[in-house]
Amino acid sequence: MDGPDDPKQSTADMTAFVQNLLQQMQARFQTMSESIVTKIDEMGARINELEQSINDLRTEMGAEASPSPLAPGKTDEGKQGEDGSS
Structure with missing residues (x-):
């Protein structure tokens, strides 16, 4: 009787x-997925922090570059001088 029971077991x-x-x-799959x-x-979250840092740097550069609108004004004056000499 052990013979027939062995395949079943x-x-x-x-x-x-x-x-x-x-x-x-x-x-394991669940653990890996989590x-x-x-x-x-x-x-x-790190990407968001990087984006915020980049925006902060842009703001700081914009604040430091605020005198730069004077530079284009000088450039415009230079162009006007060039236009007058042309």
Whole structure:
């Protein structure tokens, strides 16, 4: 009687093994997915910080470059002199 029971037990063992393996794979996949999403969120936050830093630098450069409208005025005066001499 052990002969006929062995294939059934073997099949049951294999089924249990495969189910366990699939559950482990699913758990690992879920962990990896959560890790990837977390890293993407962190990267998004860093990108936002970089964008803010760039905007802050642009604002600072704009504040420092505020005298530069005088420079185009001088350029315009230079062009007017060139226009008068032409």
